[in-house]
Amino acid sequence: MIEQTQALRIFESMLLIRRFEETVIDLWATVETEGHRHVYIGQEAVGATIMELLREDDLILTTHRNHGHVIARGADPGRALAEILGRADGFNKGRGGSAGLTVREAGFLATTGQVGGGIGLGIGAAQAQKVKGRGGICVTFFGDGGLEEGIGFEAMNIAALYELPVLLVCENNSVGVTTGRAQNEWSSSSMAAETLGDVPRALGIATEVVPGESVTAVYDAASRLIGDLREGRSPAFIEMRTRRWPGSRSFNPQLVTGVTDLAGIWEPGSVTGEHSDWINRYDPVIGYGRELMRQGLIDRDEIRAMDERISGRVQAAREFALSSPLPSAESGLTGTFA
Amino acid sequence: MTRMTYAAAMVDAVVARMHDDPTMTLIGSAYLLGPAAEHPALNTVRERYADRVIDEPPISESAVAGLAIGSAMSGCRALAHFGLAAFAVEAWSQFIHEAGVAHHQSGGQITVPAVFVMMHGVMPIEFSQHSRSPYAMLANCPGIQIVLASTPADIKGLMTTALKSDNPTVVMNHPLLMAMEGEVPDGDFAIPFGEADVKRAGRDVTLVATSHKVEVALQAAEALAAEGVSAEVVDPRTIVPLDRDAILASVRKTGRVVVVDESPRTCGFGAEIGAMVAESAFGNLKAPVIRLSPPDIPIPRGTLAQTPFRTTPEKVVGAVRSIL
Amino acid sequence: MQQNERQISLKAAVIEAIAREFRRDPETFYIGEDVGVAEGIFKQTQGLHAEFGDRRVIDTPISEAGMFGLTVGAAVAGMRPIVEIMFSDFLTLVMDQLVNHAAKIHYLSGGGFRVPLVLRTAIGVGGVLGSTHSQTLYAWPAHVPGLKLAAPSTPADAKGLMTAAIRDDNPVLYFEDRMTYNLKGPVPEGEHIVELGLADIKREGTDVTLIAFSRMVHVALEAAEALAEKGISAQVVDPRSIVPLDTETLVDAVARTGRAVVIDGGHELYGIGGEIAATVAEGAFDYLDAPVMRVGAPHNPVPCSKPLEALMVPNADQVVAKVERMYG
Numbered sequence: 001m002i003e004q005t006q007a008l009r010i011f012e013s014m015l016l017i018r019r020f021e022e023t024v025i026d027l028w029a030t031v032e033t034e035g036h037r038h039v040y041i042g043q044e045a046v047g048a049t050i051m052e053l054l055r056e057d058d059l060i061l062t063t064h065r066n067h068g069h070v071i072a073r074g075a076d077p078g079r080a081l082a083e084i085l086g087r088a089d090g091f092n093k094g095r096g097g098s099a100g101l102t103v104r105e106a107g108f109l110a111t112t113g114q115v116g117g118g119i120g121l122g123i124g125a126a127q128a129q130k131v132k133g134r135g136g137i138c139v140t141f142f143g144d145g146g147l148e149e150g151i152g153f154e155a156m157n158i159a160a161l162y163e164l165p166v167l168l169v170c171e172n173n174s175v176g177v178t179t180g181r182a183q184n185e186w187s188s189s190s191m192a193a194e195t196l197g198d199v200p201r202a203l204g205i206a207t208e209v210v211p212g213e214s215v216t217a218v219y220d221a222a223s224r225l226i227g228d229l230r231e232g233r234s235p236a237f238i239e240m241r242t243r244r245w246p247g248s249r250s251f252n253p254q255l256v257t258g259v260t261d262l263a264g265i266w267e268p269g270s271v272t273g274e275h276s277d278w279i280n281r282y283d284p285v286i287g288y289g290r291e292l293m294r295q296g297l298i299d300r301d302e303i304r305a306m307d308e309r310i311s312g313r314v315q316a317a318r319e320f321a322l323s324s325p326l327p328s329a330e331s332g333l334t335g336t337f338a
Numbered sequence: 339m340t341r342m343t344y345a346a347a348m349v350d351a352v353v354a355r356m357h358d359d360p361t362m363t364l365i366g367s368a369y370l371l372g373p374a375a376e377h378p379a380l381n382t383v384r385e386r387y388a389d390r391v392i393d394e395p396p397i398s399e400s401a402v403a404g405l406a407i408g409s410a411m412s413g414c415r416a417l418a419h420f421g422l423a424a425f426a427v428e429a430w431s432q433f434i435h436e437a438g439v440a441h442h443q444s445g446g447q448i449t450v451p452a453v454f455v456m457m458h459g460v461m462p463i464e465f466s467q468h469s470r471s472p473y474a475m476l477a478n479c480p481g482i483q484i485v486l487a488s489t490p491a492d493i494k495g496l497m498t499t500a501l502k503s504d505n506p507t508v509v510m511n512h513p514l515l516m517a518m519e520g521e522v523p524d525g526d527f528a529i530p531f532g533e534a535d536v537k538r539a540g541r542d543v544t545l546v547a548t549s550h551k552v553e554v555a556l557q558a559a560e561a562l563a564a565e566g567v568s569a570e571v572v573d574p575r576t577i578v579p580l581d582r583d584a585i586l587a588s589v590r591k592t593g594r595v596v597v598v599d600e601s602p603r604t605c606g607f608g609a610e611i612g613a614m615v616a617e618s619a620f621g622n623l624k625a626p627v628i629r630l631s632p633p634d635i636p637i638p639r640g641t642l643a644q645t646p647f648r649t650t651p652e653k654v655v656g657a658v659r660s661i662l
Numbered sequence: 663m664q665q666n667e668r669q670i671s672l673k674a675a676v677i678e679a680i681a682r683e684f685r686r687d688p689e690t691f692y693i694g695e696d697v698g699v700a701e702g703i704f705k706q707t708q709g710l711h712a713e714f715g716d717r718r719v720i721d722t723p724i725s726e727a728g729m730f731g732l733t734v735g736a737a738v739a740g741m742r743p744i745v746e747i748m749f750s751d752f753l754t755l756v757m758d759q760l761v762n763h764a765a766k767i768h769y770l771s772g773g774g775f776r777v778p779l780v781l782r783t784a785i786g787v788g789g790v791l792g793s794t795h796s797q798t799l800y801a802w803p804a805h806v807p808g809l810k811l812a813a814p815s816t817p818a819d820a821k822g823l824m825t826a827a828i829r830d831d832n833p834v835l836y837f838e839d840r841m842t843y844n845l846k847g848p849v850p851e852g853e854h855i856v857e858l859g860l861a862d863i864k865r866e867g868t869d870v871t872l873i874a875f876s877r878m879v880h881v882a883l884e885a886a887e888a889l890a891e892k893g894i895s896a897q898v899v900d901p902r903s904i905v906p907l908d909t910e911t912l913v914d915a916v917a918r919t920g921r922a923v924v925i926d927g928g929h930e931l932y933g934i935g936g937e938i939a940a941t942v943a944e945g946a947f948d949y950l951d952a953p954v955m956r957v958g959a960p961h962n963p964v965p966c967s968k969p970l971e972a973l974m975v976p977n978a979d980q981v982v983a984k985v986e987r988m989y990g
Binding site: 425475481580604607608613614 | 751752754755757758761762765766769770792793794797799801802804805806807808905907924928929931932933934935936937939940941943944945947950952953954955956961962963965966
């Protein structure tokens with residue numbers, strides 16, 4: 001059961017991710033042109049809820065689609081945005097960019113652009129937690145494509161064999177598991193298994209399949225499995241199924257659903273247009289806002305005030321990032337070795 | 339000083355670090371000594387630190403590499419033994435895209451204190467797929483230190499440094515070195531990376547050799563001495579970082595170079611040394627740089643692998659004569 | 663007579679070669695990630711799926727080792743496949759199938775089996791794709807006996823080398839710098855073959871030889887232009903295939919000018935540039951008037967940043983500076 005303060009924190013974190021990602025897309029429409037970025041819109045419930053369940057000493061591996069994880073973990077949005085823009089004040093000194101954004105002080109290890117690579121590293125982080133012996137765990141986020149590489153199978157087998165405290169979070173943001181040719185979807189994304197969870201299940205790994213737009217469902221499953229991990233019942237696998245956000249594009253997301261209008265929370269009738277079905281049924285921010293209002297945990301004015309506060313933070317982050325200089329070309333030639 | 343084998347000296351260094359570093363995980367300890375040998379101190383480590391020792395991981399090289407690298411990124415040192423370098427190629431993506439890149443790409447936030455150990459070279463009676471010396475490939479990608487030791491003392495000192503380093507390190511051992519005996523300093527003994535060792539001083543020709551080929555070069559130098567030719571044998575010990583200065587200093591003295599190593603010729607270790615010497619010691623060279631490496635063909639098994647693929651002292655002597 | 667006036671892009675030239683061979687040889691097929699309906703992330707397979715269909719232009723999961731294993735098996739069984747590994751960085755994921763199988767099967771079977779496949783992959787830095795989608799890993803397979811390597815610099819060479827690669831009975835790795843995809847040039851219509859192992863002199867010159875592959879040929883040509891203004895006549899030689907390497911032409915060229923700079927888009931340390939520099943320094947030793955020099959990428963990962971990645975690509979200024987040092 002989610003406590004009231006937790007619920008509000010999760011919602012605020014989701015809204016922060018949403019406003020942050022809208023800013024990222026806007027920056028590429030107005031200021032930047034180079035490089036690619038992968039945004040987290042539509043998956044906010046997963047990242048925000050899991051981060052709420054983690055301890056400070058837990059470790060995290062993530063992928064090219066990392067912004068939501070990093071922001072939900074409490075990393076400074078200004079330095080994160082600076083990194084995404086390749087600026088000198090970014091967490092990686094401008095070397096990682098959107099796909100490589102890493103924040104060690106927040107518990108992130110590598111953020112890898114190699115599909116499936118983080119699944120391998122995650123079992124190592126879990127081994128480190130086991131050696132440290134303080135009950136810390138590792139959470140590894142990866143997409144549905146991550147299981148298509150051989151290392152995914154190898155790493156899950158090792159994690160199961162040595163009972164490593166790793167939570168494998170497979171963020172399946174496709175329309176369906178085997179429908180590789182859906183709109184805006186790379187055709188290669190495909191898996192022969194009926195459900196992705198069949199693969200870890202065959203190795204004896206505790207497995208859950210969860211609708212990823214539902215904070216309640218994510219919270220219930222993740223809190224149960226994380227509790228098991230802390231008590232030594234390891235590892236665990238969750239498939240988070242989210243409905244692909246209509247603005248998703250392979251390298252160049254478009255804000256086709258517009259800047260999120262929170263009025264959709266208290267005035268469902270105000271949601272119109274070709275994407276209204278996605279917003280009404282699958283937008284985690286709108287959905288969870290409605291649920292919190294139904295529970296009487298928040299009202300319209302409080303949501304507006306929260307949004308104002310968050311938008312102010314994101315605006316400040318934007319200004320910080322844009323005022324940060326690009327690193328000198330020579331600076332990139334240093335630091336190969338520690 | 340204690341007299342011991344190369345394998346025992348390496349294991350001594352590993353055992354000492356396992357005792358001293360409570361964060362260290364040892365993966366693939368069963369492969370450390372080779373099939374036949376026993377090492378009581380290693381058995382003690384296996385028993386005492388059962389949680390930090392994985393004797394025989396599944397045949398999953400890339401995930402084993404991930405296990406070591408992820409642990410290292412989390413602040414817990416790890417050593418993973420892959421058996422043969424020919425198998426470790428399965429883990430190349432983890433080596434270069436995760437371990438090699440992490441420190442630079444994170445802007446210095448992440449370090450990767452991991453050591454990857456493997457056997458390289460022509461295996462005595464093995465399949466072709468087992469005989470590979472791919473160190474020059476990894477050396478072409480930034481971020482990974484590469485150790486090639488040639489004596490029991492060197493492997494102890496270099497392994498100790500590898501296990502104290504904040505950077506990922508590949509240690510490649512030759513099977514023919516494992517039983518080699520030599521005097522090894524007692525206690526904590528570390529050899530800095532990037533410092534070549536002149537294994538034999540000489541005036542007329544420089545033999546740059548690595549790993550087991552150092553022994554071959556020394557035998558050749560002995561034979562050349564009988565002919566009145568004074569050969570210097572330089573062992574870089576680490577090829578990344580490479581002690582360019584020591585190699586160039588020797589070449590400036592002798593004016594002649596033969597590179598003796600076991601990586602394939604094309605884009606091999608010898609090519610890098612040849613190019614470096616040709617560029618930086620041009621005015622001192624009295625003859626072209628000769629590269630002695632196995633021919634550019636896959637290495638067959640058994641007796642076929644013996645003659646054309648082995649660089650013998652006689653071949654080294656022949657190469658030296660050709661440039662005198 | 664062939665119409666050499668026709669100008670098409672390097673990418674179109676490669677596709678033309680593939681389509682021609684596909685029409686000629688029903689045993690050919692193309693396999694890779696997003697190569698079918700999507701026509702490749704750089705549109706580098708445009709039109710192939712439309713013409714040849716699902717059976718011969720095949721999309722795969724993100725499983726490089728699996729798809730490459732399939733290719734090797736199919737080649738041994740008598741097919742003539744082209745497999746696309748999206749970026750050369752991902753060669754790391756097929757290493758066992760490449761190094762321990764594709765490269766060795768012919769030799770170890772005593773010549774009983776052949777592995778006629780083409781591995782097509784993208785190299786090069788640009789467009790801010792970061793450390794794992796920007797590497798030029800051609801020195802790796804060059805170091806593995808049993809593999810051939812081609813790296814075209816012009817549309818005409820791209821067509822000719824691809825045709826030769828498909829018809830070759832050995833595994834051939836075909837590297838295209840993705841920053842040259844839209845480069846246009848004259849390309850012969852009809853059948854056009856550039857034999858592997860034949861270097862091409864891209865510019866005549868008498869004072870210094872610049873040796874370069876792929877996109878670096880254009881850096882070399884730019885440097886030659888700048889050197890001409892300084893009164894230095896630079897020759898540009900493009901080996902076109904890395905294995906087999908046309909050592910004779912390279913050594914002969916360097917012996918005539920007495921000076922050489924090797925320009926390598928990959929990392930300089932332990933790279934292709936070192937191999938070529940060592941080869942010509944040995945072969946042309948008695949003719950050299952100056953040290954053979956190298957220009958290559960520095961020894962650090964490619965940063966995911968426009969200003970930082972710029973220094974990861976060798977440029978003409980660096981080449982000119984090296985040549986000037988020879989005269990200094």
